[in-house]
Amino acid sequence: MNEPLAERVRPKTLEDYVSQHHLVGEQGSLTYQIKKGIIPSLILWGPPGTGKTTLANIIANESGRPFYTLSAISSGVKDVREIIEKAKQSGGLFTSKNPILFIDEIHRFSKSQQDSLLGAVEKGWVTLVGATTENPSFEVIPALLSRCQVYILNPFGKKDLEDLLERAMKQDALLKTKKINLKETEALLRLSGGDGRKLLNIFELIVSAEKSDKITITDELVLGKVQKNTVLYDKTGEQHYDIISAFIKSIRGSDPNAAVYWLARMIEGGEDVKFIARRMLISASEDIGLANPTALVVANNTFQAVTTIGYPEARIILSQCAIYLATSAKSNASYIAIKRAQQAVRETGDLAVPLPLRNAPTKLMKDLGYGDDYKYAHDFQNNFIATEFLPDDLSGNSFYSPGNNQRENALKDFLKNRWKDKYEL
Known part of the structure; x- marks a missing residue:
């Protein structure tokens, strides 16, 4: 059986769908619309493995509409236009049953590709359902975004992940042939990082590696089979901006423990050493300033040092600087002063x-x-x-x-x- 476990147990109905209760629970914001088939064009935004594609399929199944799918990775404007033409011919003029066009990773579409969707969405030839791991505010053109509702999917919680495992063991034909005892799940859940697909992939790896049909899942077994957790960190995406934001805010908030933690997340994710040092250099002036002018000297020396040394030793220097900045007295007076002066220049012109x-x-x-x-x-x-x-x-x-x-x-x-x-x- 070559099909991955995550695909074999993919839910087909809302009743089987795990998590995202704020969207599809009893009082979920999408539940009534799905049940009644009144589906707006929408963007599903959330981390990998949180059920975006599954939810799109369920929306199509529950509403009884024709369903077309494209991947932004491999599709171009020509593919979009062909799908729109098919949608028009299959009932797109009847808005109550207009086809659903699902575009996975819609953030990878260029501006021209996104532009090609506008007319079809505006005229109701298709109902667009886009899936993205990136912030739509940055990655989806305003004209298209204004025509869509944005729904946020959250990483799976502990109970959601445990329910996902239990459901897989009960429904998958292969897993049902084995006697699996989930004695310990902490390592499985931690390695998944809230990603349901990743959880099922790891689980299948563990089970398939055991020769016996009687399997006891323990943390030791899991960690022994899975060498290293791949850190969820995209250097060009949402995680990049969110984590550096958390890092700088931890420094500003004088929390050295949090600062070192977010620093470690970036280092483990392979973040550019100069990017981290550059942001600390800015923080030394913006958040500390004249309360401790030496902070700027330390941050500048850190930038020069890590640029010369690089990883792995640079992590020690970065840590020292982050802790120094976090524990330093804070003042944003210089930052406020230049903002006020610039505002005066804009208001009074070239005096x-x-x-x-x-x-x-x-x-x-x-x-x-x-x-x-x-x-x-x-x-x-x-x-x-x-x-x-x-x-x-x-x-x-x-x-x-x-x-x-x-x-x-x-x-x-x-x-x-x-x-x-x-x-x-």
């Missing part, structure tokens, strides 16, 4: 540089008053003279407001001492 601040390399410029009345700070006590350097229209504005930390509190005192009440700090 003239005050004459005292202008450069005067020629006689004409000097005759025009360039540089006149400029007061050289070092000629005054404490190297300071209370002269503002902003354009006249922005006089009195304060873009930098020191954060509440030991170093910036000292800066606040310094500025108050210099500028008195001129700036509101």
Whole structure:
């Protein structure tokens, strides 16, 4: 039997469908629509192995509609147009029973390929059901996305995965010939990563490797057969952005344990060492800034070091830097200051540089008053003279407001001492 276990036990009805109760449970947002056959064009978005293709097939079966399927990996505009023409001929003009066109991995379609679907979806020749592991906001063109409802599928939980195993043992003809005792399932569930297809593939691998028909599944047996869990991490996809986001937010939130964990996820997934170091370099300025200026030095040295060394040793340097940044005092005052200043530039345009601040390399410029009345700070006590350097229209504005930390509190005192009440700090 060459057909994989996951395919052999693929559910055919909603009653057999495991998980995603928020969509197809008793009160699920899709349950009523499927039962009544009122199916909108939709995008199913979720990680691999969460039942997107299965749900699309069930929707077609339950609604009694013609069902066409394409894979974005191997299909082009010509294939799309051929399917749409068939759909029109098979009843696409009758919207209550218009055919369903299922496109797997729709995020792999180019803009032109997605454009070719617009007319058919708009006119009701087909009901589009797209499946994607990537965020539709980024990967599906706005015109097509606006014509579809987006439904999110979640990774399988522990009970869902256990139910999937029990169901497979009861329904699969091959597994029913064996006496299988699920004594321990922790390793199986952990290795699956919430991916139902992966769980069934591993389970089938374990069972087929045993010579006896009496099999006791233990964590030791599973780990002995499966050498290494492949980390769920796509360097160009949703996981890439989600995990780096979690990493930076952990640093910002002063949680070194979480920072090291997300760092490990990226390292195990083969993330580019320079990408990780570059993001820490940004965080050192954006999230720490003047609360601890040394953080920027550490992050920059880290970037240079890991660029020279590379994996595997670079992981130690990355870990040291991540922990240092996470445990450092935090301030986003520099980040806020430049945002405020840029906003002022956008609102006020190119304000003239005050004459005292202008450069005067020629006689004409000097005759025009360039540089006149400029007061050289070092000629005054404490190297300071209370002269503002902003354009006249922005006089009195304060873009930098020191954060509440030991170093910036000292800066606040310094500025108050210099500028008195001129700036509101």
